[in-house]
């Protein structure tokens with residue numbers, strides 16, 4: 547009997563996936579089929595050398611935000627630009643700007659989130675630069691939000707700067723130190739996107755690092771607790787409390803919009819890579835090439851943030867089915883965990899600006915973040931033209 551139990555235990559142990567992400571392998575359809583017609587999960591794979599290098603440069607693309615223009619600010623190494631993501635069971639097709647623009651003719655894409663959402667939007671604008679240059683449309687009054695139109699395709703791309711997804715009082719693009727206390731209304735969608743999202747065909751939702759700050763959470767306008775606020779009479783809650791509520795509120799609000807017919811994508815959490823310290827204790831990111839998945843894992847609160855947001859997406863997808871609304875997983879995390887070399891580090895500003903905190907959060911353009919939009923193209927292809935009302 548004992549031997550049988552031990553054997554069963556050993557078998558069960560052996561079944562525990564070594565790769566963290568296998569825990570979350572999702573019920574989502576896979577965007578790319580292999581030759582034999584088998585499904586291939588494009589989000590599981592590894593980086594392989596690609597000597598041809600990136601799709602664009604800081605000269606061919608005028609949309610690179612200064613702080614992510616690593617070459618301009620003297621990043622000396624370029625080897626980090628010469629890798630491509632190789633899914634385990636298939637090839638990830640190269641980004642095809644003409645194909646992308648054909649797919650989105652007469653449609654619109656919105657990125658909702660913090661500066662990493664904008665980072666992805668700017669990567670997309672750069673990837674499309676070979677085929678089209680959009681005009682800026684200034685119909686968004688919120689800071690750092692922007693909208694632009696590819697007139698030949700009547701295609702709109704917008705980003706709504708909303709670092710908590712929900713209403714906040716103090717978040718500003720230039721918000722002081724990451725230590726300042728934020729007031730976050732976890733049951734109220736942020737007006738910046740909520741007021742305009744109804745007409746969008748594709749909505750890409752993301753959130754992350756802002757939830758790690760000290761913050762007070764409100765529901766129904768009342769304080770329900772806080773994270774790192776050091777107030778004796780306020781209940782201690784974890785960052786995950788606010789994180790879960792924010793996604794819940796976002797997805798529920800999208801579901802509640804009468805005229806919304808869009809497909810919602812969750813772009814999963816983007817790992818930062820401070821090594822030899824945290825952002826405020828001398829940590830840095832100085833690597834020049836990808837690492838193996840054995841060498842680097844998702845750490846800190848990120849694994850739980852990842853599973854929390856995927857759970858909320860699953861819940862929304864279930865509700866969405868009744869409403870005929872689609873919720874999809876844009877599962878970018880695994881690919882970027884092993885790219886500690888992709889951040890600006892000290893090369894997000896001129897040396898004269900006395901940079902004391904390296905940026906190990908955002909991603910250089912060009913850089914590994916371009917892969918997020920290679921994924922996005924494959925997912926849009928899968929959605930096909932028939933999925934939308936317009």
Ligand SMILES: *[C@@H]1O[C@H](CO)[C@@H](O)[C@H](O)[C@H]1NC(C)=O
Nearest residue numbers: 603604605615617618619620
């Ligand atoms: C592009 O990067 C180069 C260095 O590779 C730099 O000299 C140049 O000023 C940059 N140009 C722009 C427009 O960012």
Ligand SMILES: *[C@@H]1O[C@H](CO)[C@@H](O)[C@H](O)[C@H]1NC(C)=O
Nearest residue numbers: 652653654700701702745936
């Ligand atoms: C452009 O696309 C929008 C939807 O994104 C649609 O409402 C509008 O009528 C289109 N305009 C033209 C000129 O086709």
Ligand SMILES: *[C@@H]1O[C@H](CO)[C@@H](O)[C@H](O)[C@H]1NC(C)=O
Nearest residue numbers: 768769770777778779780781
């Ligand atoms: C906590 O105490 C402060 C100072 O006494 C008070 O202003 C605040 O309203 C209290 N907060 C709650 C949630 O009771």
Ligand SMILES: *[C@@H]1O[C@H](CO)[C@@H](O)[C@H](O)[C@H]1NC(C)=O
Nearest residue numbers: 776777778779780781782783
């Ligand atoms: C919350 O946690 C902090 C530090 O862990 C502690 O000092 C404080 O008393 C706690 N507050 C409450 C209301 O439990």
Ligand SMILES: *[C@@H]1O[C@H](CO)[C@@H](O)[C@H](O)[C@H]1NC(C)=O
Nearest residue numbers: 896897898899900901902903
């Ligand atoms: C650069 O930053 C250091 C550390 O914060 C400070 O002591 C120094 O005065 C700064 N130098 C300039 C030129 O701003």
